[in-house]
Amino acid sequence: MARYHFHIINGGGTSEDAEGQELPDLEAARAAAIEGVRSLVSEEARLGQIDLSGRIDIADADGNILLSVPFNDAVELRRNEQSW
Numbered sequence: 001m002a003r004y005h006f007h008i009i010n011g012g013g014t015s016e017d018a019e020g021q022e023l024p025d026l027e028a029a030r031a032a033a034i035e036g037v038r039s040l041v042s043e044e045a046r047l048g049q050i051d052l053s054g055r056i057d058i059a060d061a062d063g064n065i066l067l068s069v070p071f072n073d074a075v076e077l078r079r080n081e082q083s084w
Contacts, residue, residue: 003061004029006036010054010071017059026066029058033067037074 005020006029023029033056044050052071059065 004032004066005059005061005063006033007057007059008036008040008054009057010040011051020061026058030067030069033058033069034074037069037071041071041075 001022001024003020003022004026005017007017008015021029021032023032036056037054040054041050041052052075054071056069056071057065058067058069
């Protein structure tokens with residue numbers, strides 16, 4: 001297994017993941033990043049404002065960015081214009 005680091009970049013700045021997480025492959029790291037974004041967005045929803053302009057950069061143990069996961073890749077927004 002490889003160690004992946006998840007660096008959060010959003011309107012609040014950058015949060016570096018110094019510890020990282022052991023995962024079997026990059027696809028598992030992407031899935032973990034998606035779950036991380038969903039957790040962040042759910043907290044923002046509780047506060048009444050969601051900002052999808054951020055991303056999570058997935059880096060290897062040497063600090064190389066392997067993949068960037070934009071926040072908007074983690075959620076699907078639907079809006080029904082029909083009035084009830």
